[in-house]
Amino acid sequence: MAHSPSGSPAARLVQGLPAVFSVIAALAAWEVYVLVSGISPLVLPAPSRVAEQIVVNRDLLWANTVPTLQATLSGFAFSLSVAFALSLLIDFIPKLRRALFPVFVISQTLPLVAIAPLVVLWFGFGLTPKILLVALVTFFPMLVALVDGYESTDPDISALLKSMGASRAAIFRRARLPSAMPYFFAGLRISITYAVVAAIFAEYVGARAGLGIVILNAKNSFRPDLMLAAVVISSALTLALFGASALLQHLVLGWRRAGVAP
Amino acid sequence: MTVLAMDNVSLTLGGTRVLDDISLHVARGEFVSILGPSGSGKSSLFRLLTGALTPDRGSIRVDGAPLSSRSRAFAFMPQRDALMPWRRIIDNVILGLEVQGMDRAEARARVLPLFATFGLEGFERHYPAQLSGGMRQRAALLRTIVQDRPIQLLDEPFGALDALTRAGMQGWLEQRWQAAHWTTLLVTHDVREAVALSDRIYVFSRRPARIIAEFEVAEPRPRLGRPLSANAVRLEAELFDALLTQTGD
Missing domain, CATH: 1.20.5 (Single alpha-helices involved in coiled-coils or other helix-helix interfaces)
Incomplete structure (x- = not known):
């Protein structure tokens, strides 16, 4: 199709x-x-030099990719859980949408540059501030995707289920949730790319390890080649997560690939 | 024996009177049609019966007992098939049984033997998008029938099909109905469809809907697939007249 x-x-x-x-x-x-x-390579290193730096520093880069990946995934998992829980609440109590959405919209207007140092100040150099910052960036798009997805449910299907005697919860499970899946995956593919950037930025502001720290240290020691090497790794990480989301979508939304009428 | 009896039912929606003093009845094994102009409140009537709305006045009784939100007397077939695109045909067909709490495997085993009579054999594992419009409507009808409710409510079930497919489906439904005699209440604005399929026809007026005429159709069955009798032609003309006096323009 x-x-x-x-x-x-x-x-x-x-x-x-x-x-x-x-x-x-x-x-x-x-x-x-x-x-x-x-x-000068101190201003603009050639791609070959960046590649060389990736090979030479592979142990360092790998050791710092793991914490970034950990921060990204735990932050995103947290964000997803909260977004799903809130989407449920909003779907069952529509008034909550009007009460909560303005707060969430405002949360999306906060500049990360200002918020990140504060969150690090409050929660220290551990995993917590990274989880919170990744969640701050990715939570709202996921919530909007889910809530809009529920709203996209064909009213005929809801009416049909109602005529069959389905409860509100049954209608949610059998119609509204599956209807939201295409929206969910569209949101997932977008948010997962923001998540990596947010994790690296959180590390950049304050962390013990991570790609953000590699980039910060390379900048401070005038090593644009190493900086770009870390950037290449972070891009590869983002692409891998994007690919994993696409693969998951491919598996879950298999029905969308079914052919059309013969 | 009367299965469904509506007496003096009125309904007001958002300040507008939609149904005005509707009284009708459907006997067991009878095929009854409601014929009316578009927007005459036929669909509101179905929403009353499925419990989505409650009347302002009048009573609705099923097998003599007042209709309550818990009495599941009706299986409803909407105008568009409302098949879930993410469910295979067989899982769409068992939807009503699943909602009733039946185990999925048990429900599948129960509906599977019916696929042949509904012309869906071999398409059990297909998705709705892979089926033609006529097949989708048959799947939707099968989903309605397997719920095993006393009365089938069909809301313009062929309205969204092209003319050729519609004619084929009407002939097919007539055959199926002759074999099974499902108690059926059909809403339509297609005069020919009403005459071909019904035992009795109620004609609704424009909004607010009143019943302006009731016709018995005594023609022998099957009626489709052969020339119209003089009686049927006259009945169609009378129905058109009754409807045209209602359109007001």
Whole structure:
């Protein structure tokens, strides 16, 4: 069907080729520019040098990727649980939506640059402030996705269930929750990318380890090559989480790939 | 024997009188149609019967007992099929049984033998999007029938189908009904459909809906798939007249 990638793995590989080419072209242009201009690697290191730094510092980078991944996943898990619990409350008590949403919207207007140091000040250098900051960034999009998803339920399906004698809870479980799944996964794919950025920023402000700390230290010791090496790792981490979300969606929403009428 | 009896039922929604003094009855094994112009409150009537609304005045009795929110006398088939796109056809068909608390495996085993008569054999594991419009309506009807309620409520069940599929489905429903004699209350604005399928027809007026006529259809069955009799043609003309005096323009 039109709204999901289809065809054999080989066909999909061909679809992905233009993207691969444009990335390679950009890296090649960057490499050539650094070579030709003779610019100092302290200002702009070549991609080859960044790659070399990843290999040389692989132990350091790995040791600092683990805490970032941990902060991202626990923060996101916390955010998801709270978003789901609140979405349930709002779905069953619609008045709560009007009471709570303004507060959540305001929470999304707070600049992370100002909030992060405060949260670190209050909760220290441990995991807690990272969880809170990741949750602050990802919670609202997930809540909106779920609540809007419930609202997208076909009223005919709700009426039908009601005529069958289904309770409000049964209608939620059999109709509203499944209806929200496409929205949920759209929100998940977006939020998971914010989550990594938020975790790294939280580390940058105050932590003992993590990619944010690697970036901070590399900056302070004028090592843009190592900085970019950490950036490459964090991008790879984000892409991996994005891919995992897409895979999960593929598994859960299998019905959307079923063909159309013969 | 009368299964459903509505006496002097009136309903007001948001300050507008929707149903005005409606009295009708349906006997066991009878096929009764309600024919009326669009927006004449036919769907509100169904919402009364399924317990989504309560009347301002009048009484609704099923098998002699007043209708309560707990009396599950009706199986409802909505105008659009309302199949859940994320459930396979068989799991859509057992929805009502599941809501009643039946185990999923047991419900599947119970409905499976019916797939052949409903022309759905081999499509049990398909998703609704993979079926044609006619097949989807048959699946929706099967989902209605397996609930095993005393009365089937069909709300313009073929209204969303193209003309050819609709004609095929009407013929098919007539055959199925002749074999099973489900007690049926059909809402439609299709005169030919009402004449072809019904034992009796109530004609509703424009909003607020009153019953302006009641017709017996004594034509022998099957009626579809052969030329219309002179009686049927005359009845169709009378029904059109009754309806046209109601459209007001």
